[in-house]
Amino acid sequence: MSLIASDKLKVVIGLGQTGLACARYLAAKGERFVVVDSRENPPGMDELSTELPDVKLICGPFDAELLSGASELILSPGVAQSDPAIQTAVKAGAKLSGDIDLFCNEISAPIVAITGSNAKSTVTTLVGEMAVAAGLNVGVCGNIGTPVLEMLNEPEKDLYVIELSSFQLETTNDLRAAVATVLNISPDHLDRYDSMQGYYQAKHRIFRGAKKVVVNRDDALTMPLMPSGVDQLAYHLGKPDLKVFGLTEEKGETWLAVGLDKLIPVSELKIRGSHNMANALSALALGQSVGLPMDAMLKALKNFAGLKHRCQWVAEKAGIEYYNDSKGTNVGATVAALNGLGKTLSADQRIVLIAGGVGKGAEFSELAEPMKQFARALIYIGEDGSRLADSCENVIKESADDMQAAVAKAQAQAKEGDIVLLSPACASFDMFSGFPARGDAFIDAVEAL
Numbered sequence: 405m406s407l408i409a410s411d412k413l414k415v416v417i418g419l420g421q422t423g424l425a426c427a428r429y430l431a432a433k434g435e436r437f438v439v440v441d442s443r444e445n446p447p448g449m450d451e452l453s454t455e456l457p458d459v460k461l462i463c464g465p466f467d468a469e470l471l472s473g474a475s476e477l478i479l480s481p482g483v484a485q486s487d488p489a490i491q492t493a494v495k496a497g498a499k500l501s502g503d504i505d506l507f508c509n510e511i512s513a514p515i516v517a518i519t520g521s522n523a524k525s526t527v528t529t530l531v532g533e534m535a536v537a538a539g540l541n542v543g544v545c546g547n548i549g550t551p552v553l554e555m556l557n558e559p560e561k562d563l564y565v566i567e568l569s570s571f572q573l574e575t576t577n578d579l580r581a582a583v584a585t586v587l588n589i590s591p592d593h594l595d596r597y598d599s600m601q602g603y604y605q606a607k608h609r610i611f612r613g614a615k616k617v618v619v620n621r622d623d624a625l626t627m628p629l630m631p632s633g634v635d636q637l638a639y640h641l642g643k644p645d646l647k648v649f650g651l652t653e654e655k656g657e658t659w660l661a662v663g664l665d666k667l668i669p670v671s672e673l674k675i676r677g678s679h680n681m682a683n684a685l686s687a688l689a690l691g692q693s694v695g696l697p698m699d700a701m702l703k704a705l706k707n708f709a710g711l712k713h714r715c716q717w718v719a720e721k722a723g724i725e726y727y728n729d730s731k732g733t734n735v736g737a738t739v740a741a742l743n744g745l746g747k748t749l750s751a752d753q754r755i756v757l758i759a760g761g762v763g764k765g766a767e768f769s770e771l772a773e774p775m776k777q778f779a780r781a782l783i784y785i786g787e788d789g790s791r792l793a794d795s796c797e798n799v800i801k802e803s804a805d806d807m808q809a810a811v812a813k814a815q816a817q818a819k820e821g822d823i824v825l826l827s828p829a830c831a832s833f834d835m836f837s838g839f840p841a842r843g844d845a846f847i848d849a850v851e852a853l
Contacts (some may be wrong), residue, residue, distance in 0.1 A: 412436055415471055417490070418480025419446040419461070422503050425551035426478050429506060431456050440466060442483075465489075472496035478506070481547075481571035502575030504568065507552035509578060516565045516690050517579055519610050520587025520626075522737040523683050524548070526711050527587060528567040530687040533708060535563050538691075538700035547572060563694060570597075570606040580613035583693035587686055589625035590736025591766055618689045620682065621648070637693055639685035641678055649685040660684060662692075668702050674709045676717070677744025713843035715741055715827075718850050723820035726850045730843030732827035733761075735770050741827040742771075746778030753821040754780035756814045758804075758846070760789025761830030768795035771829065775799055781817040783810045787834040806835070807842070811849035824850075 414437040416426045423439060423446075430437045438460045439452065445463070452461055462470070471477060471493035477500050479485065485500065494500060508515070518528050525548050532544035543555045546566040555564065568576070586607050597603040604625060611617060611628040620626040621640035630636070637647050644650035644661040651670075652661040659666040660681065667688070670681065684705055691701045710716055713730040720726070727745065732738045738759060746755060755778050759771075772795055775782065781800035784793045785807070793801045800817060804810035814824040826846045836842040 413438070413474045414476045414478060415440060415474040416478045416480070417441075417466070417471075418483040419443075419448040419452065420480055420482065421448065422480045422482075422551050424448040424451055425553040426480070426503050426506065427452060427456055427459055429503075429553045429556065430478075431459065437478075438462060438470075440470070442466060468492040471498060474498050476501060478502060479575050481569055481574075485574060500575055501577070502572060503551060503553050504546070504566070504572055504576040505578045507556065508580065510556055511560055511564065513561055514563055514582035514694055515579065516563065516694055517568060517581035517584040517610050517614070518566065518587065518690070519568045519570065519573060519585070519607050521590045521734060522732075522740055523587050523679065523686075523714075524567045524569075525731070526680075526683050526714050527687050527690070528565055529711055530683065530705065530708055531690050532565045533704040534687060534691045534696050534701040535565065537704040538696045540696075568610060570603055573606050573609040576609055577612065579610065581610070581615070583616040583618060583690055584610045584614035585618040585686060585690060586610060586620075586626040586628070587683075588620060588623045588736065588740075590734065590739070590770075616693045618686060618693060620686065622682070635693075637689040639682070639689050641682060641685075649689050651681060651685075660688070662688070667698070668705065672706055674707070675715075676748055677715060677741070678747050679740040679744035680710065680715065713839055715744065716843075718847055721815075721850070721853050724815065724818045725823045726846075727823060727825045727827075728843045728846050728850075729825060729827035730832070730839045730846060732829060733831050733839055734764070735766050735768060735829045738827040738829035739770050739774055741825060742774035742778050745823055745825060746774060749778065749823070750821070753823070754778060754819070756781045756783065756818045756822060756824045758783045758785065758807075758810045758814055758824070758826045759828045759830070760784040760792050761786035761828045761832050761842075762834050763788035763791060763830050766829075768792045768829065771795055772797065780819070780822060781814070783813045783817070785810050785835065786828070786830060786832075788830055792829060807845040808849045808852075811846065811853065815853055 416439045419441045440462045466489035468489040477498050535542035540562040543561040543564045545552045547569045548567040616635040619638045621638045639649035649662045658670040716728045718726040718728050729741045775796045776798050779799045832839050832842040
């Protein structure tokens with residue numbers, strides 16, 4: 405072990421997409437490092453041996469002695485800090501960091517930093533499109549798909565819009581965002597955090613050193629404890645106010661607005677539902693915080709059709725509309741989809757929900773109220789489907805073995821004017837390779853009707 409133990413040794417913990425990006429970065433810098441992964445055949449293994457044959461990869465349980473001999477441990481988001489070997493190394497003086505800190509120390513362009521239990525990717529993409537409409541060279545990266553360190557292979561951008569998960573934020577100390585936001589907080593990843601408090605604290609690390617913040621007035625858990633000098637913009641689904649984006653009515657038409665200024669009628673947007681109005685308002689507040697011109701932002705917003713698998717309109721068949729919200733992998737996301745779409749329906753129109761999968765230890769009781777208010781039926785699937793069904797009363801309930809059967813049963817229960825919504829409130833790994841495959845199976849089944 406003494407062979408590689410030294411003050412200058414760095415250890416990348418966890419391979420995969422992020423670990424590979426960290427290894428490429430450290431190698432380009434000429435740093436001495438090793439990569440460790442608890443899995444015997446981690447993803448990215450072949451690329452590492454091909455691209456960086458001199459880099460040592462150690463697979464299997466983490467070695468506390470090796471980690472304790474390192475000056476810095478660079479954690480991939482999938483690795484929990486609570487691992488005993490990591491804790492031992494931290495006590496021995498090893499510094500913990502992640503790819504976000506490495507990236508932030510390399511760039512000088514402003515950062516729009518976005519986290520939340522739900523809608524992160526939608527708002528990140530929308531702010532990115534607003535920046536493009538404003539003529540900026542923008543980098544959209546982070547948890548949304550492109551690892552931040554890969555952005556360093558290109559000339560520096562005018563602006564970076566970064567989606568951050570709670571796992572990434574655990575090791576982020578030097579973000580110093582131009583503007584930061586927590587969009588919303590609902591119970592998630594309670595298989596990783598021992599309490600809601602731990603999850604909340606990880607999310608709120610996004611505000612460290614932020615120059616401006618955007619808060620969601622409809623969710624008290626998004627309000628940061630910040631020095632009074634930090635500029636704040638807010639949004640909510642209520643009336644607009646000074647430095648507050650909101651909704652206003654005129655002649656029976658609902659508008660997005662800020663202060664006394666009406667911005668755009670909701671009827672001109674392609675995205676639907678109150679949750680999407682909140683996404684639009686948050687994006688406008690974030691864009692305004694970094695000086696994006698309002699006309700460019702509204703043009704981008706008007707053209708924005710939403711993201712695949714996120715309350716995505718799929719088709720209308722026999723007067724029934726089908727929406728794919730496969731990305732609804734937790735209860736909060738499904739509650740938001742039910743409320744958002746439910747509020748666009750008339751009194752005799754209802755939602756038929758397809759839900760279920762791997763519940764990640766979550767409680768489903770929060771589904772009871774929106775289901776009672778807006779749903780006609782529940783078609784439940786997967787490992788925790790019956791547990792989810794137990795929390796919903798006053799609706800028709802049927803189980804289905806696969807997506808094709810679920811869509812057929814949903815179609816049979818729906819009436820003209822209804823919405824069939826796939827929003828599972830669960831992860832997908834019991835039946836699918838991931839939420840995109842689940843959403844694609846839904847789309848295929850709908851198109852085959």
